[in-house]
Amino acid sequence: MVNMKVNLLGISLDNPVLGASGCFGFGEEMAALYDLNLLGSFSFKGTTLHPRLGNPLPRIAETPSGMLNAIGLQNPGVHEVIATELPKMKGYFHKPVMANVSGFSVEEYVAVCSLLDQQDQVGWLEVNISCPNVKEGGMSFGTSPELAARVTRAVKAVCKKPIIIKLSPNVTDSALIARACEDEGADGFSLINTYVGMRIDLKTRRPVLANRTGGLSGPAVFPLALHLVRQVYKAVKVPIVGMGGIASAQDVLEMMLAGATAVQVGAASLVNPYACRDIIRDLPLVMEEYGITNISDIIGGMKD
Amino acid sequence: MxxxxxxxxxxxxxxxxxxxxxxxxxxxxxxxxxxxxxxxxxxxxxxxxxxxxxxxxxxxxxxxxxxxxxxxxxxxxxxxxxxxxxxxxGTGFDLKKARKHPLLVGGGVGLPPLYQLGIELIKMGCQPRLIMGFASERDVFYQKEFEQLMPVTLMTQDGSAGGKGLVTDASLQAQDSFLYACGPIPMLKALHALPLDGQFSLEERMGCGFGACMGCTIQTAKGPRRVCHEGPVFSKEDLLW
Missing domain, CATH: 2.40.30.10 (Translation factors)
Incomplete structure (x- = not known):
């Protein structure tokens, strides 16, 4: 009998697998397929202060072993999330959920975080300072240590719940930015958001995506994500939620060995909607295969 | 799903x-x-x-x-x-809107969903007719299959089979009671401008196809809607064309 439980910032998870923000909506579509309560948790769709339609279409382009997306933070706005989505969620998800927050100014991050911080269903706030698909705000906060620190300080001042800063891989030194946020009280980090990429339509000679560029995800980024998780793990003391191309129970173990306390599964759920369920089903068998009794024992345990 | x-x-x-x-x-x-x-x-x-x-x-x-x-x-x-x-x-066609003489219009590979639609409409006692449009004779498919179900008007852009022109060049008939259309966006927009209520099936690049990724959202009269989930079929009044 193996033990898949991990503790993420004071909240015990039945297993370390979370659905990733942006690939899970608010859970409703997935809940029609299987019982979401078998997940560790999930991070819901990036939420801003006001409703957002997102970017023009096409927003999706295929790549080798992955995909580009340029959704542009489509969401109904925090007031609608609180009024409609969270009450609906009570019907199908009974664990603490991770609230993913985006913004275009420090004030917006503060406003959205403080509202979601008051919701009983929310276990953690995942502050997305790394969306590559919006013009202002988004990733620009995550590529500057000073701005990242400022957002962290501002949201920490108004929130009681753990603040997890979602980091961008589109920087020279993720560890530098992580340390700047840790100094301001960040309780944890999640990484990676997507890598900026592009495809060109040979017929039209225009970018496939209307936004020109998009964020790369899927198995193509898994080794890159693993590397960055390791770098940040070595640079900070707080826990890490690892993500980027995870598609199997083996990937989960690799990500945890690199330093992740828990993981998020994103693009894999878009290809196989049962991906999280399948990974959680396979995890005990793969743990046994590698002689792992307590999954929390392997966090950061890669031999350098 | x-x-x-x-x-x-x-x-x-x-x-x-x-x-x-x-x-x-x-x-x-x-x-x-x-x-x-x-x-x-x-x-x-x-x-x-x-x-x-x-x-x-x-x-x-x-x-x-x-x-x-x-x-x-x-x-x-x-x-x-x-x-x-x-x-x-996704969400398919609303058959209850058909009334007695629904008009089905399909362009190219937009035709397939209209086949099962035709079968179901006939089961309900409707008398549908079809306008099918293609670029050229070599692109034509399912003409016989549809003709076994309903009257068919064939149009090709180069006139190599059927009438020459676009599906919109085949005229409406007074008895046409409701439009069901599927095909390229320019065709759908042209049909949308006709004085006939209807439903339109859209095609978009999709990520997941089941509503999770928001990759195919369009703005509608009812607000943002996912082509893969609330669509691909949209009612005339919901499309902002």
């Missing part, structure tokens, strides 16, 4: 670059014509959304055009091969 394995019964070209794919398996998740399926193809990362021409207790028939490496892989799959398919996706 269900994830199902299907077995290929046949997979043959029926027009230029257009294939009819007959599959056996459980198509029970399909409830209304206009819903679609999402097919895993070879080494491609994303699935391919394809439209359904018909289904029954034994399986379903898909029609697709080879447009890239994914559909090219599909065209090479032999009888007996297995396919992993998400089925019963």
């Amino acid at each position: 269900k994830q199902q394995q299907f077995t290929i019964e046949s997979n043959a070209a029926i027009a230029h670059q257009v294939y009819e794919l007959r599959l056996s398996g459980d198509a029970g998740a399909l409830a209304t014509p206009g819903q679609f399926v999402n097919v895993q193809v070879g080494n491609a990362y994303l699935r391919r959304p394809l439209s359904v021409a018909k289904w029954d207790d034994r399986g379903m028939t898909l029609i697709y055009k080879v447009v890239g490496s994914g559909t090219d892989w599909l065209a090479q799959q032999p009888t007996g091969a297995r396919l992993d398919i998400l089925t019963g996706l």
Whole structure:
């Protein structure tokens, strides 16, 4: 009998697998397929202060072993999330959920975080300072240590719940930015958001995506994500939620060995909607295969 | 929505670059014509959304055009091969709106969903008719199949088969009671301008095909709607054209 439980910032998870923000909506579509309560948790769709339609279409382009997306933070706005989505969620998800927050100014991050911080269903706030698909705000906060620190300080001042800063891989030194946020009280980090990429339509000679560029995800980024998780793990003391191309129970173990306390599964759920369920089903068998009794024992345990 | 394995019964070209794919398996998740399926193809990362021409207790028939490496892989799959398919996706046509003489208009590979739609409308006692449009004679498919169900007007852009011109060059009839249309966006927009109420099936690049990724959202009169989930069929008054 193996033990898949991990503790993420004071909240015990039945297993370390979370659905990733942006690939899970608010859970409703997935809940029609299987019982979401078998997940560790999930991070819901990036939420801003006001409703957002997102970017023009096409927003999706295929790549080798992955995909580009340029959704542009489509969401109904925090007031609608609180009024409609969270009450609906009570019907199908009974664990603490991770609230993913985006913004275009420090004030917006503060406003959205403080509202979601008051919701009983929310276990953690995942502050997305790394969306590559919006013009202002988004990733620009995550590529500057000073701005990242400022957002962290501002949201920490108004929130009681753990603040997890979602980091961008589109920087020279993720560890530098992580340390700047840790100094301001960040309780944890999640990484990676997507890598900026592009495809060109040979017929039209225009970018496939209307936004020109998009964020790369899927198995193509898994080794890159693993590397960055390791770098940040070595640079900070707080826990890490690892993500980027995870598609199997083996990937989960690799990500945890690199330093992740828990993981998020994103693009894999878009290809196989049962991906999280399948990974959680396979995890005990793969743990046994590698002689792992307590999954929390392997966090950061890669031999350098 | 269900994830199902299907077995290929046949997979043959029926027009230029257009294939009819007959599959056996459980198509029970399909409830209304206009819903679609999402097919895993070879080494491609994303699935391919394809439209359904018909289904029954034994399986379903898909029609697709080879447009890239994914559909090219599909065209090479032999009888007996297995396919992993998400089925019963999206919201199909509303049959209750048809009244007595619904007009079906399909362009190119937009035609397939209108086949099962025709079958269902006839079962309800409607007397549908069809205008089918293609670029050229070599692109024409399912003419006979549709003619066995209903009166058909064939149009080709170069006049090599049927009437010469676009589907909108075939005139409306006084008795046409409701429009069901599926095809390229310029065709749908032209039909949208006609003085006839109707429903329109859209096609978009999709990520997941089941509403999770927001990759195919359009603005409608009712607010943002996902083509894969609230669509692909939209009512005339909801489209901001």
